[in-house]
Amino acid sequence: MAIRDDIADTVPGGADAFPPADGTEPLPPPAPGALRRFGHTLRRDRKAMFGAIVLGLLVIGAVFAPWLTPHDPNAMDYLFMEPPSLTHPLGTDDLGRDLLTRLLYGTRVSLFIGISTVAIGMVIGVVLGLLAGYHGRWIDTIIMRYVDLQWAFPNFIIAVYLVAVFGTGLTNVIIAISLAYIDDFARVARSMVLTIKEEQYVAAARVLGASDTRIMWRHILPNTSAPIIVQATVSVSYAILAEAGLSFLGLGVESDTPTWGLILSDARSFISRAWWLGIFPGLFIVMTVLSINFLGDALRDTLDVREVDGAP
Amino acid sequence: MTSYILRRVLGAIVVMWAVATLVFFMLRAVPGDPIAAMLFDAGDAAAVDALKARLGLDQSIVVQYFKWFWLTLQGDFGNSIYGSRIAVSRIIVEALPRTLSLALLAFVIAMVIAVPAGLISAVRRNSALDNGVTLFAFLGLAMPDFWLGIMLIIVFAANLQWLPAIGYEPLSKGLWPWLSHLILPAIAIGTPFAAIIARMIRSSMLEVMRTDYITVARSKGLKGNTILLRHAFPNALIPVVTVMGIAVALLMSGAVVVENVFAIKGLGRVLIEGILNRDYPVVQGAILAVSAIFVFANLAVDLLYGVIDPRIRYD
Numbered sequence: 001m002a003i004r005d006d007i008a009d010t011v012p013g014g015a016d017a018f019p020p021a022d023g024t025e026p027l028p029p030p031a032p033g034a035l036r037r038f039g040h041t042l043r044r045d046r047k048a049m050f051g052a053i054v055l056g057l058l059v060i061g062a063v064f065a066p067w068l069t070p071h072d073p074n075a076m077d078y079l080f081m082e083p084p085s086l087t088h089p090l091g092t093d094d095l096g097r098d099l100l101t102r103l104l105y106g107t108r109v110s111l112f113i114g115i116s117t118v119a120i121g122m123v124i125g126v127v128l129g130l131l132a133g134y135h136g137r138w139i140d141t142i143i144m145r146y147v148d149l150q151w152a153f154p155n156f157i158i159a160v161y162l163v164a165v166f167g168t169g170l171t172n173v174i175i176a177i178s179l180a181y182i183d184d185f186a187r188v189a190r191s192m193v194l195t196i197k198e199e200q201y202v203a204a205a206r207v208l209g210a211s212d213t214r215i216m217w218r219h220i221l222p223n224t225s226a227p228i229i230v231q232a233t234v235s236v237s238y239a240i241l242a243e244a245g246l247s248f249l250g251l252g253v254e255s256d257t258p259t260w261g262l263i264l265s266d267a268r269s270f271i272s273r274a275w276w277l278g279i280f281p282g283l284f285i286v287m288t289v290l291s292i293n294f295l296g297d298a299l300r301d302t303l304d305v306r307e308v309d310g311a312p
Numbered sequence: 313m314t315s316y317i318l319r320r321v322l323g324a325i326v327v328m329w330a331v332a333t334l335v336f337f338m339l340r341a342v343p344g345d346p347i348a349a350m351l352f353d354a355g356d357a358a359a360v361d362a363l364k365a366r367l368g369l370d371q372s373i374v375v376q377y378f379k380w381f382w383l384t385l386q387g388d389f390g391n392s393i394y395g396s397r398i399a400v401s402r403i404i405v406e407a408l409p410r411t412l413s414l415a416l417l418a419f420v421i422a423m424v425i426a427v428p429a430g431l432i433s434a435v436r437r438n439s440a441l442d443n444g445v446t447l448f449a450f451l452g453l454a455m456p457d458f459w460l461g462i463m464l465i466i467v468f469a470a471n472l473q474w475l476p477a478i479g480y481e482p483l484s485k486g487l488w489p490w491l492s493h494l495i496l497p498a499i500a501i502g503t504p505f506a507a508i509i510a511r512m513i514r515s516s517m518l519e520v521m522r523t524d525y526i527t528v529a530r531s532k533g534l535k536g537n538t539i540l541l542r543h544a545f546p547n548a549l550i551p552v553v554t555v556m557g558i559a560v561a562l563l564m565s566g567a568v569v570v571e572n573v574f575a576i577k578g579l580g581r582v583l584i585e586g587i588l589n590r591d592y593p594v595v596q597g598a599i600l601a602v603s604a605i606f607v608f609a610n611l612a613v614d615l616l617y618g619v620i621d622p623r624i625r626y627d
Contacts, residue, residue, distance in 0.1 A: 149331070152603075153606055154561040157564070245458060251584065271462060282463070285456055286454045286459075290451070294450075
């Protein structure tokens with residue numbers, strides 16, 4: 001880039017003599033061999049390995065649920081609150097439904113909500129953070145005033161407020177949790193942009209006549225990816241906890257969608273008589289969140305990201 | 313310093329105004345009509361109009377907003393539209409001490425667990441004890457607080473029968489009745505916070521122990537424990553103080569959920585019941601009360617930094 005810069009100054013017509021950047025010039029690579037280094041970390045770090053295995057099993061269980069279990073998640077039976085047995089490995093609930101089946105199907109919903117909410121929140125938050133950090137001035141002021149307002153409250157409380165406004169149900173819960181994450185991502189993205197936009201290669205791209213949009217998307221965004229990936233990983237585990245909390249409170253998904261939080265909520269009145277109804281759904285949540293946090297820590301080490309402080 | 317305090321107080325008031333205004337307009341902008349929730353027969357047009365007129369909902373939204381704002385400033389949040397229609401302000405005043413007692417006790421329990429745990433794991437670094445504390449910290453952050461609450465009820469209330477499972481007794485009924493009802497929910501709320509603090513104390517102790525003044529203290533021949541507790545620990549606490557804002561956040565959002573497990577009618581329970589009943593005046597009042605606790609607790613924490621660590625300077 002430096003050479004082109006130099007030439008641009010000496011050639012008549014300056015930057016205009018060069019065609020606008022069209023993607024042929026080398027982009028800053030997204031941390032060389034990051035994936036390979038993560039593989040190394042996994043082999044060395046037993047916690048991360050544990051996380052990867054547990055998550056892998058959960059995903060397999062969720063995807064292949066219909067083939068793994070002979071039961072239907074909503075099929076009722078006269079075998080109410082049967083303790084764990086060979087036919088019902090984790091027992092049955094108050095309506096005679098197989099708990100393991102419901103938990104496996106619940107994994108689908110819980111993982112889907114965890115990933116989709118963070119994805120939506122990340123896209124909105126990163127775009128807002130990019131705009132605020134890159135343009136500065138009034139755009140920055142307006143966006144950051146809102147982000148700071150949301151920052152004053154924990155994400156779960158924001159989600160509860162939004163459910164209070166929008167109402168319950170799967171779609172509304174996804175909207176509520178997604179919006180609750182905007183501020184986290186906007187802050188991370190903005191702070192990255194503020195440092196990156198002073199880099200020489202950004203100045204070089206500008207000299208070459210690249211548009212603001214192009215500079216933001218092709219030059220700045222790829223370099224903000226490491227902290228954003230780390231933030232996203234941790235957020236998925238909190239989103240899963242948030243969904244479980246909302247569903248437990250009766251503010252979550254509809255009662256015919258099995259999610260871990262809802263299964264626990266349904267089981268509340270029977271837990272003293274049927275311990276398995278209380279223990280296993282909680283264990284699914286704990287194991288999932290634990291695994292994601294282990295992987296998140298390993299990712300943070302691999303990508304060498306400073307701890308981002310934020311209220312969960 | 314004075315201008316800093318003034319600016320922060322003003323900022324907190326602006327945040328509260330913004331929250332109140334957002335809540336007012338959002339609750340009115342989205343579908344889900346409180347009138348429909350209040351009337352058995354929402355199809356009766358005359359009854360709908362009469363009720364709208366009584367509640368002032370027939371006026372323009374701007375007029376409604378200013379009227380509502382003026383009343384809210386005076387602490388009048390309207391009446392619950394559900395059940396006995398008591399004043400929302402009274403519901404909140406009754407709920408407030410419950411939530412505050414719970415959060416305070418959770419904080420105390422968390423510190424009692426976290427400080428020794430963090431110290432031990434820093435001193436006996438990489439020992440079995442340290443690994444145990446690390447495992448506890450990871451588990452504490454991964455466990456849903458409501459699930460921990462349920463487990464505590466099963467063990468200590470249902471099986472061992474040491475403590476009551478649900479409810480709340482005010483402090484005026486005696487220390488033990490008050491405390492016994494709050495211990496289990498406070499543990500459920502305090503555990504994730506204890507996990508964060510224990511890890512934080514561990515890492516900041518390790519950092520402080522590497523500094524020069526500790527080496528000096530050691531070469532003076534001071535005893536190990538004196539160095540740890542008199543020289544290292546106070547400085548290791550400073551980063552802990554900086555996460556007190558997060559403490560308020562964790563404890564309050566924990567209380568919102570856990571109060572519902574233990575049937576304690578604090579602000580969290582009031583908020584959730586309000587949402588479930590579509591009791592809009594209660595929801596508004598509860599959101600404002602919960603938000604006020606966050607905003608002013610964070611303000612207090614920020615202002616306290618300067619007192620605790622004189623190295624912090626304000627511009």
